[in-house]
């Protein structure tokens with residue numbers, strides 16, 4: 564019998580499978596459409612890896628650890644390009660609590676950073692425009708991960724280490740009973756001692772009782788504009804509630820822009836992946852306001868992905884409340900990608916008997932949204 568079956572080869576499941584294998588366990592990793600597929604939340608071309616999390620020190624620690632582990636894995640795979648060392652710029656009004664908290668955490672943990680005055684932001688980033696005085700924080704060590712390719716690299720490394728990687732959809736298990744085996748469409752059954760379900764936005768469908776409304780899946784459009792000549796690091800804006808952020812051209816794509824606010828409810832199987840006129844208008848309005856030179860920049864490509872958010876934005880990493888040998892790992896909440904390596908290590912430690920951090924517990928996940936993690 565296999566020690567562990569991990570269902571879902573997104574960033575959380577692939578890193579969990581790799582870490583469990585490295586701990587000496589036998590592991591099978593199953594995904595319905597393959598690692599880093601286009602429907603998965605990990606399926607986009609790029610994701611930001613930044614260290615700033617306001618006063619939420621645990622995520623800064625996890626991001627620091629993960630950045631190191633990502634680079635180590637990419638070096639092993641001969642794919643150093645999967646991390647693009649662009650740096651990350653934050654902008655916010657003077658005294659913004661998130662900016663203040665980030666600076667305090669950075670000082671405490673010794674994270675390399677620069678606090679930029681308003682004139683300094685204007686001087687360094689002439690393409691960026693604000694009507695008011697805003698300040699910046701620059702993270703020189705951070706950047707962008709080439710997400711879908713990076714997940715595939717993790718799954719390949721897991722396979723090289725002896726994880727059996729299987730493609731097929733797992734039939735939803737009956738909730739509330741001991742799970743002895745899973746069934747994969749096509750008829751194969753796999754018995755295991757322990758099961759990890761790292762199914763991202765599919766978790767509410769697979770476990771309607773335990774997860775159901777505790778994870779909300781929302782539509783998240785992304786735009787790639789043609790913007791030659793704009794020289795920017797990754798940029799994250801905290802000056803208004805639209806939550807705009809940009810990633811410079813990487814992975815052969817254009818200048819990426821998305822708004823980090825929750826869209827309409829979305830079904831990862833049947834939801835349309837075509838952007839709407841309203842979504843494009845909102846993205847373009849933000850772009851034109853902050854980068855006047857790009858007001859008419861053509862859209863090169865779009866993606867529609869989905870967030871799977873918990874009430875607070877903290878991940879869900881815990882046992883199923885009624886199934887002692889089933890672990891639920893998800894709730895990436897729009898910021899989980901970078902943390903894949905730390906999540907895999909944490910799940911492995913939990914299985915080895917480490918206590919669960921309360922903020923990742925099933926019990927802490929509510930059915931009403933009150934986002935506090937950014």
Ligand SMILES: Cc1cc2nc3c(=O)[nH]c(=O)nc-3n(C[C@H](O)[C@H](O)[C@H](O)COP(=O)(O)OP(=O)(O)OC[C@H]3O[C@@H](n4cnc5c(N)ncnc54)[C@H](O)[C@@H]3O)c2cc1C
Nearest residue numbers: 571573574575595604605611733763868895898899900901
């Ligand atoms: C537009 C967008 C931008 C984002 N930007 C960032 C960012 O800049 N930085 C950052 O850190 N994070 C970011 N995130 C969040 C991050 O991408 C997610 O938190 C993370 O990818 C979630 O990974 P996951 O492994 O939990 O889920 P997924 O990647 O969705 O993986 C789940 C997997 O489970 C499989 N599966 C589901 N059901 C079954 C079944 N029945 N049988 C077998 N397999 C199954 C699926 O095929 C899928 O591969 C962003 C997300 C989006 C959508």
